[in-house]
Amino acid sequence: MSSGGNADIYHEMIVDYSRNPANFGKIEDPDVTFHDSNPLCGDSIDIDMNISDNTVSDIKFHGKGCAICMACSSVLTEITKGKSLEDVRAVGKDDILGELGLEHLQAVRIKCALLSLKVFKSALYTYLGRHMQDSGSSADPAAADAATSSEEIDRLKEEVAGLY
Amino acid sequence: MSSGGNADIYHEMIVDYSRNPANFGKIEDPDVTFHDSNPLCGDSIDIDMNISDNTVSDIKFHGKGCAICMACSSVLTEITKGKSLEDVRAVGKDDILGELGLEHLQAVRIKCALLSLKVFKSALYTYLGRHMQDSGSSADPAAADAATSSEEIDRLKEEVAGLY
Amino acid sequence: MIDAIGDYYRTYNANTHRAVYALAEEATEAYEAVRDKVAKFVNVKDRQEIIFVRGTTEAINLVAYAWGRGHVKPGDIIVTTEYEHHSNIVPWQLVAEERGAVLEYVRIDDNGELILDDLDRLLGTGRVRLVAFSLMSNVLGTITDADAIISKCKAADVPTLVDGAQAVPHMPVDIASLGCDFFAFSGHKMLGPTGIGILWASKRMLGEMVPFHGGGDMIREVHKYESTWNDLPYKFEAGTPNIADVIGLGAAIDYLERIGMKNVRSHEVLLTKYALEKLSAVPDLKIYGPKDASRRGGVISFNFQSVHPHDVAYIIDEAGVALRSGHHCAQVLMEKLDVAATSRASFYLYNTTSEIDALVESLDAVAQKFAVRGKKEEDGAVK
Amino acid sequence: MIDAIGDYYRTYNANTHRAVYALAEEATEAYEAVRDKVAKFVNVKDRQEIIFVRGTTEAINLVAYAWGRGHVKPGDIIVTTEYEHHSNIVPWQLVAEERGAVLEYVRIDDNGELILDDLDRLLGTGRVRLVAFSLMSNVLGTITDADAIISKCKAADVPTLVDGAQAVPHMPVDIASLGCDFFAFSGHKMLGPTGIGILWASKRMLGEMVPFHGGGDMIREVHKYESTWNDLPYKFEAGTPNIADVIGLGAAIDYLERIGMKNVRSHEVLLTKYALEKLSAVPDLKIYGPKDASRRGGVISFNFQSVHPHDVAYIIDEAGVALRSGHHCAQVLMEKLDVAATSRASFYLYNTTSEIDALVESLDAVAQKFAVRGKKEEDGAVK
Numbered sequence A, B: 001m002s003s004g005g006n007a008d009i010y011h012e013m014i015v016d017y018s019r020n021p022a023n024f025g026k027i028e029d030p031d032v033t034f035h036d037s038n039p040l041c042g043d044s045i046d047i048d049m050n051i052s053d054n055t056v057s058d059i060k061f062h063g064k065g066c067a068i069c070m071a072c073s074s075v076l077t078e079i080t081k082g083k084s085l086e087d088v089r090a091v092g093k094d095d096i097l098g099e100l101g102l103e104h105l106q107a108v109r110i111k112c113a114l115l116s117l118k119v120f121k122s123a124l125y126t127y128l129g130r131h132m133q134d135s136g137s138s139a140d141p142a143a144a145d146a147a148t149s150s151e152e153i154d155r156l157k158e159e160v161a162g163l164y
Numbered sequence C, D: 001m002i003d004a005i006g007d008y009y010r011t012y013n014a015n016t017h018r019a020v021y022a023l024a025e026e027a028t029e030a031y032e033a034v035r036d037k038v039a040k041f042v043n044v045k046d047r048q049e050i051i052f053v054r055g056t057t058e059a060i061n062l063v064a065y066a067w068g069r070g071h072v073k074p075g076d077i078i079v080t081t082e083y084e085h086h087s088n089i090v091p092w093q094l095v096a097e098e099r100g101a102v103l104e105y106v107r108i109d110d111n112g113e114l115i116l117d118d119l120d121r122l123l124g125t126g127r128v129r130l131v132a133f134s135l136m137s138n139v140l141g142t143i144t145d146a147d148a149i150i151s152k153c154k155a156a157d158v159p160t161l162v163d164g165a166q167a168v169p170h171m172p173v174d175i176a177s178l179g180c181d182f183f184a185f186s187g188h189k190m191l192g193p194t195g196i197g198i199l200w201a202s203k204r205m206l207g208e209m210v211p212f213h214g215g216g217d218m219i220r221e222v223h224k225y226e227s228t229w230n231d232l233p234y235k236f237e238a239g240t241p242n243i244a245d246v247i248g249l250g251a252a253i254d255y256l257e258r259i260g261m262k263n264v265r266s267h268e269v270l271l272t273k274y275a276l277e278k279l280s281a282v283p284d285l286k287i288y289g290p291k292d293a294s295r296r297g298g299v300i301s302f303n304f305q306s307v308h309p310h311d312v313a314y315i316i317d318e319a320g321v322a323l324r325s326g327h328h329c330a331q332v333l334m335e336k337l338d339v340a341a342t343s344r345a346s347f348y349l350y351n352t353t354s355e356i357d358a359l360v361e362s363l364d365a366v367a368q369k370f371a372v373r374g375k376k377e378e379d380g381a382v383k
């Protein structure tokens, strides 16, 4: 009956990240912040971000989560930090899972692994939505440049809804 | 799986009674009347009675019911008609079932057989309860004679509740 | 189906959703897989709209509490029909009383079909808040003209609830093309276990609904003084679900799909045609509902003029066709037909014409026993 | 239990109550016999007070709807405790919000036992309408001092609801001598099937209650515009009951009675004592709840200071003792303990001390893997 190899996923990298998560903490007065939780296990993650020049200039996370959640959150922040908005919009679950050798994670644990990605994408569309309004009422050409269509935001929302 | 011998209970006497029930009908302006039904099968019976000199001087029933119900109602009215209140208070389910050879009736059909007895006993305590009040406020010695203690009425109510 | 339930208890008996370990995962997967099966079986696109409940009764009560109490206003009209099961009448009586609304009925004609003029008249008042009807009468067998009703209601912007308890087991049902707002049915009527049923409701309606039962699994976060709710469908599935019976229902659906609902239906049409013909020849027997087998399902209700259906069922207990006598939880219909009860034969995929022959034979014997041809003198007369 | 359910479907699968024929009679008898068994098992004198529901959650919601909505008034206080399951919190939040009442909590002390001074204070306001508490915490194992609570409530003329979901499977329970007004429990926690549970309520309370679900079986007579209700307990059992699972529950009760609940309890006390001792030796492990095995049941919750319980459960899935990690549907308690989740081991009559040894061994392995002795630098710190 046992699915076997449960413990395999707890390799050194995961354990290390869970003990020393990367980019763990809060940003004072961040450009955008988002919170979500998994109702079944009680994991809960906040992500704070600063965005300048269409780039994730800083990102930190905090909250409570299991080792899988902590490791994936760490990897997510490492992957996205310093990247352009365009690049991070393309980050998907395979990028996170692949980095940690979790491609074959069981369905129940997928939520642990992807909670932070969900929060990240939510933070992103929150930022873009706000930014779009701003750019509508300002004459800043850089902002107009970065402005995103509302379809793009809807697409992100859908992606979040379909994540797990 | 079949309990066998179901049809045995439909002997001639039952069929006859169901086709020609005894004392079927209504009494104009009866001394007491009572109605009840079986929620599961939809059988419903009314009993009307006249009572004089502490005797069931007349009794009729009407309503809808199966052959068992009709036969038992017929037997009940035949047994009780003309009898003293004391005697009819003692009439029990075995008197009815025995008369029709239904001693071994299955649990589900017992309700069909005893609905009219339940209605009869209910009519009786309704009458006695009313009568007790009457006798309290009147000086009629005959009434006082027949007057029943409220315990006796409670006992009847309990009997009704425990019938099936 | 029995095997599926036994397997569940023997192997992956663990509570769904709650725990991490492998047993629980298998239980959750099996449970959720049935949700997909159900969605496919009745053609629902979005699995989040499938809510597991105890049965049709709970499904309709859920709507009455979680939607009805918030949306029915004093003076509103809730419409149902004369051939409904109690579970599609009593919940609306309770809501109507609580909210100061009224319950009105679409009547039936002599053929046992709905008089849709009644619906037009009621919709014309502009006060109708909901129209609730069964897709197939469990007494008369009548197949409701759901398309006509739903398009009238849509035109009047009135939501519809369909009781599919009798229809889903006996004919192909396509909720998407029906276009109703709520749809309820029961597992035990489709060869599945007791204790499990389904409410389907559109996302739009579910979004308008408050939670029904509070408790485990339906929450997102519980704090001392407030809580937030879980996503659909879990918001409406509080407490330990009836896991084993959901899995049993899945097995029943597999079985029905292997046979094919079209085949189930056409087999029943054949049996019904045959039975209607044979039963018409039984002396003194009144048959209720449509005479045309293409407009009805395989339940046939009938009565001898002078033998109580209770007695009929009891005497022919051995005939090999499930014959029930009673009000079939449709007392409003009984009142309309002016009887206390009816006898009802139900045909399903496993029945044969020879069983119908056996039924008719035993009915003939009953007729003989009670000599129904010779009418009793009193005949309902009250002296 | 599995055999009983299989038997039911193979032989007497027919709806209870409704039909005359023999199959139905056997089903009804088997179903009703379980009602008697349940009554005897928890010492209830009157079988009419035993209502079959889906589980504890539905039982408590039934009370919240059918009694609560009629009796809780604006400004009233409903009292529950910090160690309740969501099913004994959320229904009261919903009632409180709807009726303009407030929900208040009896807190727990560091030992995981209720601070009854809180109850005295609340009862002192004279505004308490109901006190709802579980007889045994499903997380801490604490056995509630029900006698003290109920006698305080009786003195203040306040009704009490007892959640017995965790207690009934694990210790002898005598409802008559408890003296509460409502009592709820679930079949699946006592080796019975999922999908079945029990609400017991005193005749007096049941008499004050309006129907909950409307539908079949709960009615006496249904007319178009009004209905009358069936006798107890059927008034509260609408729709096709979960017959098979009721019968399965009967088999589970037979089994427990053969063993004897006193024996179940004393076996668990032994295991709990043993486990508490062994677990205390695991490095860095915090154990919640009473330390005295005579004041608690055989569920033990614990946490490593620096390994998430989710990971613990996953890693030791093979240990042979059911170990769950999560909030155990007790998020209010988690908030109080200041954790997201706990690991929880549950002991029952079939467990042995060698399984506890295996558990402790694998916990040691987890501790080693995560090297819990060497604390990580950040340790909860937020930069």
Ligand SMILES: Cc1ncc(COP(=O)(O)O)c(C=O)c1O
Pocket (backbone or CB within 6 Å): C216, C238, C239, C240, C241, D054, D055, D056, D057, D058, D085, D087, D088, D134, D136, D137, D138, D163, D164, D165, D166, D186, D188, D189, D197
């Ligand atoms: C103490 C307690 N109360 C209530 C419940 C809820 O029971 P159910 O999910 O069967 O409705 C449970 C367990 O699941 C429990 O442990």
Ligand SMILES: Cc1ncc(COP(=O)(O)O)c(C=O)c1O
Pocket (backbone or CB within 6 Å): C054, C055, C056, C057, C058, C085, C087, C088, C134, C136, C137, C138, C163, C164, C165, C166, C186, C188, C189, C197, D216, D238, D239, D240, D241
């Ligand atoms: C048409 C119809 N509606 C509702 C029901 C009630 O279903 P349940 O008793 O499973 O809740 C039934 C059958 O029992 C039915 O035939």
